[in-house]
Amino acid sequence: MREYYYDTWIEDGGATVGYRKAGWHRTKQVPAKNAKDLAQGMEIPSFTQGPVTRTEIVKYAAASWDFNPVHHDEVFAKQARSGGIIAHGMMIFAYLGRAATDFLGTPNLSKLSARFMNVTRPGDTLTVGGKVESIAGDGAVVLHLWARNQKGETVATGIAHALIPS
Amino acid sequence: MTVDRNIIGRSSPQFACTVEAGKIKEFAAAIGEANEAFWADDEGALLAPPTFSHIFRSGKMELLMSDCGLDATKFLHGEHEIEFHRPLRPGDRLNYAIEVVDVREAAGKRSGPMDIVVLETKVNDDAGQPVQTIRQTFVAKR
Numbered sequence: 001m002r003e004y005y006y007d008t009w010i011e012d013g014g015a016t017v018g019y020r021k022a023g024w025h026r027t028k029q030v031p032a033k034n035a036k037d038l039a040q041g042m043e044i045p046s047f048t049q050g051p052v053t054r055t056e057i058v059k060y061a062a063a064s065w066d067f068n069p070v071h072h073d074e075v076f077a078k079q080a081r082s083g084g085i086i087a088h089g090m091m092i093f094a095y096l097g098r099a100a101t102d103f104l105g106t107p108n109l110s111k112l113s114a115r116f117m118n119v120t121r122p123g124d125t126l127t128v129g130g131k132v133e134s135i136a137g138d139g140a141v142v143l144h145l146w147a148r149n150q151k152g153e154t155v156a157t158g159i160a161h162a163l164i165p166s
Numbered sequence: 167m168t169v170d171r172n173i174i175g176r177s178s179p180q181f182a183c184t185v186e187a188g189k190i191k192e193f194a195a196a197i198g199e200a201n202e203a204f205w206a207d208d209e210g211a212l213l214a215p216p217t218f219s220h221i222f223r224s225g226k227m228e229l230l231m232s233d234c235g236l237d238a239t240k241f242l243h244g245e246h247e248i249e250f251h252r253p254l255r256p257g258d259r260l261n262y263a264i265e266v267v268d269v270r271e272a273a274g275k276r277s278g279p280m281d282i283v284v285l286e287t288k289v290n291d292d293a294g295q296p297v298q299t300i301r302q303t304f305v306a307k308r
Contacts, residue, residue, distance in 0.1 A: 008292075027205040049198060063189075063196035066224040081239070089243045090220055094197040097216035107203055107213045113247035 029135040030105035035139040035166035038132050044103040044143065046129030049095055052087055054122045060091045076114035089156070095128045096145040103130075104141070104162050111161040114145075118155045125150045132158070139166035168308070169281045171269045173234040178264040183222035187256040190214050193221065215253035219289055219298050223262055227285055227302070230264050241283065241304035249299040259292045274307070281306045285287070 048126035050056075057157055058072050069076040077085045093114045101107045120126065130145035187209050194204040199215055205213040228238040254260075268284035287300040 025200055027202045029202050047198075060196045063193045064224060066221070068225075072280040089246075090217060091197065092247060093194075094199075094215065094217045098197055098199050098201075101203070101216065102199075102201055103245045105201075107201075107216065107253055109216055109250050111247065111249050112216050115245050116243050117223065 030102055032105040033141075033164050035135055035137065035141070035164055036125055038135045038141060039135055039165075040132055041055055041117045042132040044099060044130045044132065047099070047102075048127050051123050052124035052126065054085060057085065057087050057091070057122065059096075060088055064088065064090060066090065082119060085122055087115075087122075087124075089116045092116070092120060092126070092147050093158070095126065095147055096130075096156060097142065097160075099128045099130055099145050100143055100158075100160040100162070102147060103143070104160075105161060106164055108164075109160055109162045112158065113160075114156050114158040116156050118149065118153050120125055120149065120155055126155060130158075130160075137166060139164045168271075169236065169283060169306075173236075173266050173283075174269055175265040176230070176234050176266045178194045178226055178230040178233075178262075180261055180263045181222075181226070181263045182259060185214060185218075185254055185256050185258040185260065189221070190256065193218055199218055202276070209256045213258055214256075216248065216250070219248075219254060219260065222260065223264070223287060226262070227264055227287075230266070230285065231283070231304075234266060236283065237246075238304075240306045242306070243255070244303040244305045245301075246303070247301045249301075251298060254297065259299070260297060261290050261292070263288045263290075272305075275295060277307050279308050281308065 017051040063065055063073050070080050070082050071088055126147050128147045129165050132146045133142040135141050141162050141164055147155045149155055185250040203213050204215050264287045267286040270282050272280050272282050274280045283304045285302050289298040291297050
């Protein structure tokens with residue numbers, strides 16, 4: 001276990017500046033799930049992400065080296081087809097991956113896929129979750145994953161294939 | 167705009183990158199990932215999150231599309247699939263090659279005919295063994 005500093009700036013278009021959720025986050029051990037612990041249709045723990053801020057999007061841009069200005073430059077993004085800043089699709093894909101690895105306790109995925117349906121803008125709050133689509137005796141598990149925003153729109157869906165101990 | 171099917175088989179220049187422990191943790195922090203597997207100080211135990219490999223490729227697909235005469239800003243990110251042949255660890259040296267594997271037309275339900283371009287990225291290690299295969303579909307309205 002270790003702790004890492006986690007900060008997110010408050011944003012509301014510039015009027016207020018300060019810290020939200022500033023503090024230390026503790027890493028967590030995620031024990032490998034066993035095939036016997038899973039059942040078809042079982043829901044996996046969901047988590048909430050957001051409200052997504054420009055700062056978080058910029059943090060993802062830096063971590064992923066994706067500096068397409070549509071993700072951080074409001075002046076550019078307003079004139080682009082997106083009509084404003086949008087989060088990276090890959091950031092949402094990473095959340096789907098996180099739902100899978102935080103549940104299975106294994107990053108030993110064999111396949112992970114996503115379909116993108118709606119964009120995420122600053123201020124949106126996402127809920128990310130999923131369920132066990134199938135589980136075979138040999139430990140081959142398929143998860144159905146989803147990310148929804150506060151309006152109930154599906155932002156992305158995903159499928160994860162993994163092999164876990166049986 | 168109709169996409170020329172002759173671009174199938176066109177590929178990007180190959181490029182190589184090395185997976186670094188600090189970058190894995192920076193990425194984990196950016197996606198709120200607290201799983202110890204992505205934070206281990208013992209580099210032998212540290213793994214990269216599933217979508218981590220994509221950071222080295224940022225902007226390269228757009229370059230390939232532009233080489234093929236396509237305006238990447240007209241295309242939307244449709245489906246995306248990553249096949250993992252083995253986990254990614256610090257010290258892994260990765261070689262990337264991106265190729266146009268399909269160009270086709272689809273009839274959109276509301277928007278009329280659309281162009282679909284499928285790009286495949288092969289990520290291999292220095293020994294030539296496959297690490298990941300990434301397939302991505304891009305969609306543009308005519």
